[in-house]
Amino acid sequence: MAADRLSPSSTSSMASHPTSPTEEPAYVHATPSASPPISTPPTSLGDAASVLSETTKTEQYVEAHDDTPMQHVSDEARAAPDTSTSETRRPARSSRKSVTTYNVQILAGTAIHTPTKYLEKHHKNVVHGSLEDAAKGEVATPPKKKTPRLKSETSAASDPAGEQLAAEAAQAARRRTSTRGTDLRKEALRNLAGAGDSSVDTPSRSHTLVKKTLRRSASTSTLPSATAATSSKRDSEQGYDSAEGQEQKEFQKPKTKLWMKQGLYVGQHRDFDARLSESQNRAKKRAKKNKESGVLPLPLFAGDRLLTEDPREAFRDFKLPFDTYSPLPRKVKVDGWVKLHRNRFIADASALWKRDKQDSSQCYCDPEDGCGEACHNRIMAYECDGTNCRLTAEQCGNRPFAELKKRGKGNRYDYGVEVLETDERGYGVRAMRTFEPHQIIVEYAGEIITQHECERRMKHVYKKDKCYYLMSFDNKMIIDATRGTIARFVNHSCEPNCEMIKWTVGGEPRMALFAGSRGIMTGEELTYDYNFDPFSQKNIQACRCGTESCRGVLGPKPKKLVEERSMASAFIAGTKRKIQDVLGSGRSTSESYGNSPKRLKSYTGNSATTKAKNASAQSEAARERSEKEAVEHSRQIASRENRAMKRSVPPSGSRRSQSAFQRKSDLSFKSTRLTTVSFQRKVSKPGALRGATTSTRMHAALRRPTLALKGKKGIRPYKRPITPIKSSFASVDSEDDASPNITPASLRSASHRRKQITDARDVLRDKSPSCMSENELEGGREGARSRARKAGVGAGAGDVPAFHPAQKRSRSMRGR
Numbered sequence: 142m143a144a145d146r147l148s149p150s151s152t153s154s155m156a157s158h159p160t161s162p163t164e165e166p167a168y169v170h171a172t173p174s175a176s177p178p179i180s181t182p183p184t185s186l187g188d189a190a191s192v193l194s195e196t197t198k199t200e201q202y203v204e205a206h207d208d209t210p211m212q213h214v215s216d217e218a219r220a221a222p223d224t225s226t227s228e229t230r231r232p233a234r235s236s237r238k239s240v241t242t243y244n245v246q247i248l249a250g251t252a253i254h255t256p257t258k259y260l261e262k263h264h265k266n267v268v269h270g271s272l273e274d275a276a277k278g279e280v281a282t283p284p285k286k287k288t289p290r291l292k293s294e295t296s297a298a299s300d301p302a303g304e305q306l307a308a309e310a311a312q313a314a315r316r317r318t319s320t321r322g323t324d325l326r327k328e329a330l331r332n333l334a335g336a337g338d339s340s341v342d343t344p345s346r347s348h349t350l351v352k353k354t355l356r357r358s359a360s361t362s363t364l365p366s367a368t369a370a371t372s373s374k375r376d377s378e379q380g381y382d383s384a385e386g387q388e389q390k391e392f393q394k395p396k397t398k399l400w401m402k403q404g405l406y407v408g409q410h411r412d413f414d415a416r417l418s419e420s421q422n423r424a425k426k427r428a429k430k431n432k433e434s435g436v437l438p439l440p441l442f443a444g445d446r447l448l449t450e451d452p453r454e455a456f457r458d459f460k461l462p463f464d465t466y467s468p469l470p471r472k473v474k475v476d477g478w479v480k481l482h483r484n485r486f487i488a489d490a491s492a493l494w495k496r497d498k499q500d501s502s503q504c505y506c507d508p509e510d511g512c513g514e515a516c517h518n519r520i521m522a523y524e525c526d527g528t529n530c531r532l533t534a535e536q537c538g539n540r541p542f543a544e545l546k547k548r549g550k551g552n553r554y555d556y557g558v559e560v561l562e563t564d565e566r567g568y569g570v571r572a573m574r575t576f577e578p579h580q581i582i583v584e585y586a587g588e589i590i591t592q593h594e595c596e597r598r599m600k601h602v603y604k605k606d607k608c609y610y611l612m613s614f615d616n617k618m619i620i621d622a623t624r625g626t627i628a629r630f631v632n633h634s635c636e637p638n639c640e641m642i643k644w645t646v647g648g649e650p651r652m653a654l655f656a657g658s659r660g661i662m663t664g665e666e667l668t669y670d671y672n673f674d675p676f677s678q679k680n681i682q683a684c685r686c687g688t689e690s691c692r693g694v695l696g697p698k699p700k701k702l703v704e705e706r707s708m709a710s711a712f713i714a715g716t717k718r719k720i721q722d723v724l725g726s727g728r729s730t731s732e733s734y735g736n737s738p739k740r741l742k743s744y745t746g747n748s749a750t751t752k753a754k755n756a757s758a759q760s761e762a763a764r765e766r767s768e769k770e771a772v773e774h775s776r777q778i779a780s781r782e783n784r785a786m787k788r789s790v791p792p793s794g795s796r797r798s799q800s801a802f803q804r805k806s807d808l809s810f811k812s813t814r815l816t817t818v819s820f821q822r823k824v825s826k827p828g829a830l831r832g833a834t835t836s837t838r839m840h841a842a843l844r845r846p847t848l849a850l851k852g853k854k855g856i857r858p859y860k861r862p863i864t865p866i867k868s869s870f871a872s873v874d875s876e877d878d879a880s881p882n883i884t885p886a887s888l889r890s891a892s893h894r895r896k897q898i899t900d901a902r903d904v905l906r907d908k909s910p911s912c913m914s915e916n917e918l919e920g921g922r923e924g925a926r927s928r929a930r931k932a933g934v935g936a937g938a939g940d941v942p943a944f945h946p947a948q949k950r951s952r953s954m955r956g957r
């Protein structure tokens with residue numbers, strides 16, 4: 142390879158001064174000790190004295206920066222054309238030629254401006270000795286990946302020329318920049334080690350290597366030392382066969398950032414982004430930590446364990462596939478819909494709104510019941526709270542609006558509904574999650590306006606609209622959900638899966654959509670029965686609900702035949718219908734057309750004012766009529782109950798039978814109360830009405846009341862019913878007492894019972910006289926006397942047993 146690189150002149154020079162093939166190059170044999178004297182061979186005759194000189198002559202042997210070693214030889218030959226005569230006195234040309242000497246100034250790039258004294262000084266500092274010694278003494282590099290070594294490693298390590306070259310290069314580099322110099326020196330030493338390996342075979346390699354190093358030191362002053370280290374390492378691994386070709390490529394390569402494997406940033410977290418601030422990096426890290434796990438434990442495999450095992454051990458959050466709860470590909474945006482989350486009174490609606498705080502309810506549920514189906518508040522569609530329920534929020538299961546509020550704070554899947562576009566019915570609403578039967582879904586809220594305001598809006602604001610979002614509410618007000626909740630988009634169906642029910646929350650009425658008895662599956666469209674009265678034929682709309690039992694129009698439900706019903710159900714259904722028809726509040730599914738948006742549309746359409754007035758007058762009259770009927774029905778029911786109780790015979794005075802009777806009579810009383818209440822509610826929930834029916838039946842089955850021996854120690858006293866119930870019973874009692882339904886049979890029965898009561902009183906007096914005060918006794922007697930007088934039954938003081946005042950009512954229910 143060296144021969145290939147010879148210039149023509151050098152070739153001729155070689156030819157004219159052939160060297161013995163057996164003669165090895167001097168630098169191969171040179172030992173460290175021999176190095177200084179022969180390091181500067183003479184370059185001319187006049188310089189012959191310097192051959193034996195002890196001092197080095199770095200200045201005299203100049204090697205062109207880019208020349209090959211063989212070119213030096215030819216230059217030398219040119220510089221001394223007439224030295225052939227003195228060849229005998231001089232060492233053989235071949236031996237001179239083979240000793241390579243370099244100009245350190247040029248190598249260091251300081252040839253022009255460095256004063257000689259520095260150079261001399263520098264030259265003294267040139268490292269001599271074996272490469273290994275130098276490496277050991279000066280470079281304490283951490284253990285590196287071992288480079289593959291060739292067989293000639295030992296001889297290469299002792300190559301003095303290469304050694305010196307490396308040392309000089311290192312010195313030169315050190316002069317430029319301290320850190321960079323260190324790196325270069327290390328690099329040079331490493332390179333040299335590699336170069337030494339192959340120097341036996343290819344002498345020019347060491348020169349190439351030096352050139353490479355120098356070039357780098359001269360031209361790539363900003364290149365990170367790591368680059369050099371890496372490339373040299375690579376070079377040493379690959380060998381130098383292709384060194385020339387690679388050299389060019391390497392220098393043309395664009396600079397890329399190489400990350401330090403050691404030093405200041407060692408061990409730094411990979412997430413650290415140097416472009417961000419500390420706090421931003423921290424925030425990024427935190428966000429990454431909180432990211433939901435994408436792992437999906439499918440219920441198929443993990444669900445059973447999660448559900449059936451002890452939740453404290455097996456519980457962990459898991460994610461359902463997106464499709465499961467979001468089958469819709471995109472979110473529908475509705476133009477012009479202004480969202481409101483709660484009712485807002487408009488104009489004078491607030492002033493006209495009657496806040497009837499009297500209308501309240503109370504429940505006495507146990508924590509075990511958790512205000513379930515039997516909760517009075519639930520049945521009456523009153524939400525439990527701290528004032529009307531003694532359970533805590535966690536224990537109580539009858540706080541739907543509180544639940545809704547909590548859900549509203551969650552994500553859209555907690556909220557659980559979204560708008561969808563239907564084919565023929567405009568927008569609709571669908572579930573994004575499942576809902577349990579009778580679970581609250583969404584509140585129907587909007588602007589609460591007066592009828593007058595409603596007429597104005599219909600006439601001027603909505604006159605060109607096709608859809609109306611008006612619903613009759615309480616206090617003759619209307620909810621206009623044109624600005625309102627998503628519930629306004631819920632469409633009608635003749636087989637609905639939801640119900641619109643009015644509840645009383647904290648004394649205020651509120652309307653909400655509840656799941657029907659079947660519950661709701663994810664993705665189902667939500668519907669309720671508008672059941673509206675179009676009020677005029679021209680406003681009839683075709684129904685496109687597509688169900689089997691579709692009535693064809695958005696009209697009211699057909700009425701069932703009364704004969705088909707049992708007496709009780711006919712009574713309840715009739716009352717319910719009348720109340721709903723007239724009062725127009727409460728359930729709007731099956732309830733009044735008054736709740737229908739269409740109804741409002743109809744009477745506020747053509748000649749809207751007149752029609753509205755007529756309608757309001759008619760509905761007022763009908764409302765009064767129906768209220769009267771409802772009260773009358775209530776009286777009759779209560780009266781029937783009381784008569785039944787009067788007919789029944791109280792058990793004898795054994796404590797067991799007494800408490801059994803106590804329980805039964807409490808139940809019967811409760812059921813009576815529920816029945817009455819359900820009529821009083823005017824607005825009823827189907828569940829509540831069912832409950833009322835059931836309780837009425839239950840009451841019939843328990844018509845064997847006996848005398849309640851209350852006030853006696855150990856017997857649970859009767860709990861006074863709460864306000865509305867109390868008032869209802871007060872009226873029922875008084876009416877009942879004055880009831881014209883007193884027959885000779887009932888009188889006989891009363892007289893018989895009076896005797897029994899007297900006996901029982903005597904028993905009680907003997908056994909526990911201290912359980913009541915004299916006042917209580919007197920009060921009880923007085924109450925009993927007055928009731929007896931009212932009932933037309935002669936009742937002396939002595940005939941009436943002692944009752945706690947709180948028991949007067951219950952006794953009065955069964956008193957005759």
Ligand SMILES: C[S@@+](CC[C@H](N)C(=O)[O-])C[C@H]1O[C@@H](n2cnc3c(N)ncnc32)[C@H](O)[C@@H]1O
Nearest residue numbers: 566567568608629630631632633683684685686
């Ligand atoms: C309160 S809006 C319901 C939301 C309405 N679909 C929308 O796009 O805004 C009531 C109107 O919806 C339409 N609608 C609702 N249910 C329907 C049904 N089953 N068949 C036909 N039209 C219906 C009627 O035009 C009705 O007046």
